[in-house]
Amino acid sequence: MKHFESSSGYWASWMWRAIQLAALADGCTSPNPLVGAIVVDSTGKLVGEGFHARAGMPHAEVLALAQAGNQAKDGTLLVTLEPCCHQGRTPPCTEAILKSGISRVVVALQDPDPRVSGGGISFLRNAGLEVITGVLDREAAYQNRAFIFRVKHGRPWGILKWAMSLDGKTGLPNGASKWITEKKARNWVHNLRAKCDAVIIGSGTLRHDDPLLTSRGKSDPEPLRVVLTSSLDLPSNAQLWDITKAKTVIAYASDALKDQPNQFPAGPERLKLNSTEPIELLNALGAKDCNSVLWEGGGSIAASAIKQGCVQEIAIVMAPKLLGGSASMTPLSDLGFKSMDEVIFASNCYMKQLGEDWLFRTVLY
């Protein structure tokens, strides 16, 4: 065994490959995390690769070890997340690792799941394997930020998206808003939806835009389409009521039923909440296996979601257009700030061009 093989620097380039493999299932694994794995044999040759494709399907380690077969003996397994040591829908990965004859395991990130959380690593060390941890741990944590957030907080990671003009408008004074951005940016939004487990709007956006809210087939299944409504004042016809392409959920508070007893369309699922506060909804969606949600409503629901800690990340598509106009079509309603010292500062803002438009992304926390 060469000395440099024990250094985390040597393993980082292999770990990048494991992270890339994990990314192939982005948007498909919830409630599970994204995981990628690599097996390198004792001579430094790649002999197995795998990634977790979907909940209930085999784990990344098991697939990589299966591909490596006998060549795994005395080799190294690299995995982006600590191998599990508990029986879930599939047997514990730690057992498969022992059986394979692997002599070293390199782990990027300790599993935040309390059922694992260091237990897998201890198990392997106790069994006599060398275990190296923390290789590209920050990158792996970023990749699984939604999963980690849900495990810690019980609710999904929230992404807030809006499209606006150069003068910060999300629509004209008369409400016209189709389309502010061009095709390439809209396509990017479809990709973003594909990576989320649910897309949320309010009933105002539903009535005003009658949106489709799908990824246009970029993910299978499509993300849940959620209408959060306090009034239950729903239109009788809407694209969202057709659930052949994607599921729809109507989230409402129980007391709204008294006023609007027969307002539910036939197709969508009903989700009764104690209140229609954003955090109530996210707690319920966390319980429905959602790791991440995309807020696509108007300025009022967006501001409420921010105020309740339901937005961890923001994506803004800005079109090089001047719309002009009044209050109604603005990305965020009042956040309650009284001084510039209180406002939210997005210190790690990232920008790129999307055709004619511009994309700003930032992780708030």
Place this chain on the structure above:
Amino acid sequence: MKHFESSSGYWASWMWRAIQLAALADGCTSPNPLVGAIVVDSTGKLVGEGFHARAGMPHAEVLALAQAGNQAKDGTLLVTLEPCCHQGRTPPCTEAILKSGISRVVVALQDPDPRVSGGGISFLRNAGLEVITGVLDREAAYQNRAFIFRVKHGRPWGILKWAMSLDGKTGLPNGASKWITEKKARNWVHNLRAKCDAVIIGSGTLRHDDPLLTSRGKSDPEPLRVVLTSSLDLPSNAQLWDITKAKTVIAYASDALKDQPNQFPAGPERLKLNSTEPIELLNALGAKDCNSVLWEGGGSIAASAIKQGCVQEIAIVMAPKLLGGSASMTPLSDLGFKSMDEVIFASNCYMKQLGEDWLFRTVLY
């Protein structure tokens, strides 16, 4: 004489130098254009350089020829703008060129001033000199876009600037707006002011912000500070009333005087207009030798200026902050658009980072 010297491609690199020289006086030459000149001797050696520093000072060609002296004989003069052939505050440049013994003149841009407009070029050709035109003409026209616009339209080139948050707000709901952007961006705005002949606000911004509106000494003289007021409802104390650092102009419509007869503070100049429409003001400032103005007022004056063709260029500084809030603090009031097909599209938008903030610039026409 080598053949390639007659091609415009050969002369482009020298012309870049002339354009760079011209830029040294950016913001100082109004009502005159920016002009730079180079003399290259018959062996291809640089022997003279000059730029027009200020109205009433020598022209670029004269300075470059004076520096070249006898070495100008049989050489080439490159100049960013067609040499003048009329007696202004200084003698015609065409005469100085003939006297110098120059055999070739390379011109970027024909002078849009009707007193010159091709006359200088014809004069030199008639006198037997070779004249090459159109070398970097687009670049030279861009550099002198403000001068060209004023010569053609009689009013200055208008630049509209605003600072906003990621959610398109120019202030908090309670009016707090100092500071949205960080120091580097504010410094950039001071540089922008230094390149303009006047900075315009409305009386609302005056009362609300009490701004200084100078370039902080980056230009001498400082740009004119203009308050456009229909009400003449002016504060008794304001930083703008102290004219020791920079001149101030109060632009008002004559009928406002009836209601507010004694509202003028002591220092500022008074500019009586037929109305306080942006275009009335710009026509008056054009007559006062302004090539360019910077609009720094609120959303209402900005929207009026756009609607009246008084904005040719926009500079937006965007801070990575979330402010939230209502209508009042928005970059542009209603522009009257009813459909997305009507909105202004800034096709040539340019973006760069300014420290923590982001700068968007665009020329509209």
